[in-house]
Amino acid sequence: AQTVTQSQPEMSVQEAETVTLSCTYDTSESDYYLFWYKQPPSRQMILVIRQEAYKQQNATENRFSVNFQKAAKSFSLKISDSQLGDAAMYFCAYRGPNTGNQFYFGTGTSLTVIP
């Protein structure tokens, strides 16, 4: 099975600053999808950003962008101009074409935003 690794259990950032969350994954597939999900305290998990592996251009969504390094199997999330509402658990997830729509999640990074 594919594995997804998030090596930073906790991160903190000053409000308005930039923070980068790391994610690496292990796969033998060439075409797959990567996701970052946000889980605020006691609230539902929502999609932040998605990257298709066949696209070389890094995905961006407003203040959120990714640095996708396919050869290194790295998929980091950059949050610019951090806001208090960004405080949450962030999960990196992988889904491949041959995994039957199954998503593999990392262990998460808890992000604290300091006012």
Add this chain to the structure above:
Amino acid sequence: EAGVAQSPRYKIIEKRQSVAFWCNPISGHATLYWYQQILGQGPKLLIQFQNNGVVDDSQLPKDRFSAERLKGVDSTLKIQPAKLEDSAVYLCASKTSGLTGELFFGEGSRLTVL
């Protein structure tokens, strides 16, 4: 568009008792997932349905856990008998068919086993 609905939000039971969780996915979403999320960990897949058929239940502890999706819409996850280590949040998620598409999650059902 209504989201994924789950109930109950919270449940406290004694070990060896039984509990059931209900999920109503987003209308039209053929794929439904049940995940177990233990505190401090990422979601772990328990079972995946495509319409009313099981796609993957390899990580479901079948001696105590069961799940069904009889009409290809709502789903129920049952634990009987519960153990202390079953304390977790049980997340239901759904997605449309096909390779593209994201997961849409419910708010989860938090189970505490005493």
